[in-house]
Amino acid sequence: MCLAIPGKIVEIVDVDNRIAKVEVGGVKRNINIGMLGEDEARVGDYVLIHVGFAMSKVDEHEAHETLRVLKEIGEFDLELEQFKTAVE
Numbered sequence: 001m002c003l004a005i006p007g008k009i010v011e012i013v014d015v016d017n018r019i020a021k022v023e024v025g026g027v028k029r030n031i032n033i034g035m036l037g038e039d040e041a042r043v044g045d046y047v048l049i050h051v052g053f054a055m056s057k058v059d060e061h062e063a064h065e066t067l068r069v070l071k072e073i074g075e076f077d078l079e080l081e082q083f084k085t086a087v088e
Contacts, residue, residue: 004048004055005070005079006063007031009041022049024083049083 007022007029018034020041033041033054041047046063047054058066070079 004050005083006046006058006066007049007083008063009033009043009045009047011043012041020054022047022054024049027083029083 005024007024009020010023010028011021013019013021013030018032019030020033021028022031029052031047031049031052031054033047036047036054036057040057041054046058046060048056048058048066
């Protein structure tokens with residue numbers, strides 16, 4: 001199953017092309033933040049990531065709670081593995 005996974009924006013890599021580096025479980029990948037408003041995605045923000053795109057912004061509590069639930073239902077490792085192997 002391919003779910004959205006929360007990640008923390010750690011760097012804005014390319015402002016013009018709306019690319020940010022996010023971290024999930026110690027793994028960092030570039031994602032597209034173009035679906036979010038220009039002022040909606042900043043370093044330190046949490047976003048829900050699906051197939052390389054930030055789908056929406058979430059608060060830190062919601063991000064941690066989502067990660068907890070993914071771990072509880074056994075989906076976190078699969079989602080993290082897909083995140084790790086995503087092509088940048």
